[in-house]
Amino acid sequence: MTRADTLVVLAAALLVGWSYTQFWGTLSTPGAEVRIVAGGEEFARLPLNTDTRLDVPGPAGVTLVEISDGAARCARSPGAAGICQRSGWLREAGDMAVSLPNRVLIEVLGDAETRFDSINY
């Protein structure tokens, strides 16, 4: 094997390693984005590292989504039981809050390694 061959093999190995981290690895930051669905449509997709407040209109009124310190929460929502607000701060991938009366879903995106594929409730 020539020096050039060795270089090619090394380059190939590096490329394979890089592709592994890109496609299979866990280097992508979980919980980096929050997705807000209103009705049946995606209303917004926001980074968790930028503090902001967003009004999300729905059939029952306005749901206020707040992003602060790398987490999102349902700060205010029209449901009388306050179920959306009770979900608290959403930080980890897979965390979510739902307002059924206002048809709003707030979920943190990312590759969550969870024990269960689904929860029956």
Next chain:
Amino acid sequence: MRGRPQPEHAPQSCAHPVDRALTHTSMTRTLTLLLIPFVLLLAACERPAIHTERMLAFGTLVEVSIYTADEDLARAGANAVREDFEYMHRAWHPWQPGAMGRTNQLLAMEGWFSVSPSILPLLKLAAELEAASDGLFNPVMGELMEIWGFHGDEEPQAPPEEERIQEWLERAPSTRYIELDGIRARATRPGVRLDPGGFAKGYAVDRAMERLMDMGIDHAIINAGGDLRAIGQPGRRAWRIGIRHPDGEGVLASLELQGDESVYTSGDYERYFVHDGTRYHHILDPRTARPARETRSVTVMHHDGALADAASTALFVAGPERLGEIAGRMGVHKVMLVDPDGEVHMTGAMAERIRFEIDPAPTVHIVELSQ
């Protein structure tokens, strides 16, 4: 002769004359080495993964998880489930304009009418399920749900007046008071209003899963607010399902599903309100017209979604005392009930599948099925 043959390890420079055969061999090797990472890259792209989409449909949170290497297929599958659920929700909503809403208007008039083809199978199924459950699952409690205020998206603030509850109990609506003649039907007494909420979601989950299978999807979960069906498996392991603890957000127990299985849970935590310190939930006992009090949650495993959905409601109302009897009547063999003291009552077949996720594990009572 073109010149001195190059040793095999010499640099393959184009500037020098080289042996054609050796150059060819070396270039082939180099090209092969360059191709390897691209082949591996392609393999990386095709690795199957679980693609999960969450959506609000059928008045609840719906989660669709599809295990496939084809991301476009997973997205198309989730969209198909959303479309199907939205269609069925509109058609079967008992209080909004649609086929079911219209059926309820016509039942209230107590005259003969032609039943919509989308409602007829539900009407027949509703009658069968009510009979099988000895009336503990009542699919015509639409009016009672409205009296309690559980029919809308907003939670009610207070229980209804006693007089209204008594009026409903005197009418005692049942599918026995719906006469069917071919495609025609009529109610034979007032107050009969279909509310398919207790079994339509299970029926809808089955239809949506059939749609996914028609699209060539072999490994998936559809979970519509506690009505869950799983097919296939994600890779070499089984699907792992957690069953929510009725006391909070944690997981009480887990199950592994493989092949084609459904798990349905009804709990008193799904919809409720508190008034003067008393908690009122939405699973109403047709015998008392009030929330059933002997149960916190019921989990049923069965391959038929509509039956499992109705059975989970009927067994919730039945409570621990009649659990074995009603489960036997309805033909469901894998059942788990959590009572108000947190103790678990379940069949032997369910006990073989359940793994508790809390420490200490709850007290378990094994229930015999009545034949």
